[in-house]
Amino acid sequence: MIPAVYFDGCSSRATPVSLWREEGTLRWRTPERSHEWSAPLDSVEPSARVAGVPFVLRLADGGHLQVDHDLLPADWFPRHHRLEQLVDWLERRWIAALVGVVVVVASLLGLFEYGLPWAADRIAAHMPQALETSMGKQSLAALEGRILLPTRLGPDRQSHLQSVFWHFVNGVPGLPAVRLRFYLAPAIGANAFALPDGTIVFTDALARAVPDDQAFIAVIAHELGHQAGHHMMRQVLRSSGVFIVAGMLMGDVTSLGGMSASIPVFLVDSHYTRRFEQDADDFAFRALASQGIDPVAFVHAMQALEKAHPELQGAKGLRYISSHPLDEERIARANAASRAFRAAQGGSGVAGAGDAGATQE
Numbered sequence: 001m002i003p004a005v006y007f008d009g010c011s012s013r014a015t016p017v018s019l020w021r022e023e024g025t026l027r028w029r030t031p032e033r034s035h036e037w038s039a040p041l042d043s044v045e046p047s048a049r050v051a052g053v054p055f056v057l058r059l060a061d062g063g064h065l066q067v068d069h070d071l072l073p074a075d076w077f078p079r080h081h082r083l084e085q086l087v088d089w090l091e092r093r094w095i096a097a098l099v100g101v102v103v104v105v106a107s108l109l110g111l112f113e114y115g116l117p118w119a120a121d122r123i124a125a126h127m128p129q130a131l132e133t134s135m136g137k138q139s140l141a142a143l144e145g146r147i148l149l150p151t152r153l154g155p156d157r158q159s160h161l162q163s164v165f166w167h168f169v170n171g172v173p174g175l176p177a178v179r180l181r182f183y184l185a186p187a188i189g190a191n192a193f194a195l196p197d198g199t200i201v202f203t204d205a206l207a208r209a210v211p212d213d214q215a216f217i218a219v220i221a222h223e224l225g226h227q228a229g230h231h232m233m234r235q236v237l238r239s240s241g242v243f244i245v246a247g248m249l250m251g252d253v254t255s256l257g258g259m260s261a262s263i264p265v266f267l268v269d270s271h272y273t274r275r276f277e278q279d280a281d282d283f284a285f286r287a288l289a290s291q292g293i294d295p296v297a298f299v300h301a302m303q304a305l306e307k308a309h310p311e312l313q314g315a316k317g318l319r320y321i322s323s324h325p326l327d328e329e330r331i332a333r334a335n336a337a338s339r340a341f342r343a344a345q346g347g348s349g350v351a352g353a354g355d356a357g358a359t360q361e
């Protein structure tokens with residue numbers, strides 16, 4: 001039994017009482033036992049447990065009891081008074097806030113991992129041809145005289161490779177407008193790449209390193225795959241960051257200048273994603289097969305390049321090979337395409353045209 005003060009809710013009179021609990025019932029009476037009251041424990045709403053403030057038990061009929069803070073047994077209102085409810089609520093809020101933070105971080109990661117490439121691909125797919133052409137020309141202009149110097153290939157060699165190129169390109173349906181340009185480019189070694197305006201840049205070192213026309217056209221076919229998939233544009237858009245993508249979504253085309261500048265950076269520092277390389281391979285396998293060349297020619301060309309040119313080995317020498325590593329998966333896919341090609345050829349003599357250059361091992 002603990003001392004308390006009772007207010008009946010009708011008058012402001014304070015009645016000193018003794019307070020006790022019997023099971024689920026709260027009981028209190030005057031010291032002289034002239035009056036006694038009771039209320040179900042679960043109908044009583046306790047106030048917050050705040051140090052130094054009398055504890056208030058609100059009754060359903062509007063009255064209330066004041067109890068000295070330290071005297072109220074803790075087990076009378078376990079987890080029920082408001083402060084503990086508040087703590088409960090805060091705890092739930094805190095977990096909710098944590099969940100919120102996790103969701104936001106995951107969304108941002110998702111945006112950068114999937115949303116940005118998605119947006120970049122959408123933009124690349126809907127980019128006006130004129131814009132891609134102008135970006136390609138800008139970046140070529142930025143490269144010429146610095147990384148790309150005038151070719152030193154003889155005119156006969158150039159015109160021969162150009163005619164091989166055009167003979168092949170004219171047989172491949174669905175290509176965007178393309179052209180082939182040779183450059184002396186010591187900074188990027190034996191290399192080839194496709195610019196957004198359709199230009200395929202082929203360095204002198206790579207033109208000298210390819211063992212034959214089949215190897216040359218296999219590299220071209222792979223680059224045409226990058227060209228057909230707009231890979232350079234997509235890669236540059238992806239790596240240009242969310243601000244440029246956002247700017248372009250909102251129609252701010254001034255950020256394109258910065259993007260053109262990032263193409264040379266891409267050439268020196270970066271490489272295509274594995275997915276783009278696979279797409280370019282698949283395109284090359286189809287294009288080569290359609291011209292009667294065994295699709296494994298690209299892999300054979302790369303292997304031939306590696307073996308035949310030890311002087312080009314090193315950081316910059318065979319840049320093209322270092323950016324197109326021949327891993328097992330790639331070779332397996334080339335072999336699968338090759339088997340399909342040979343099965344389709346059905347042993348007819350046409351396959352020989354591809355095998356001649358493709359099987360130098």
Ligand SMILES: [Zn+2]
Pocket residue numbers: 222226272277280324
């Ligand atoms: Zn590639």
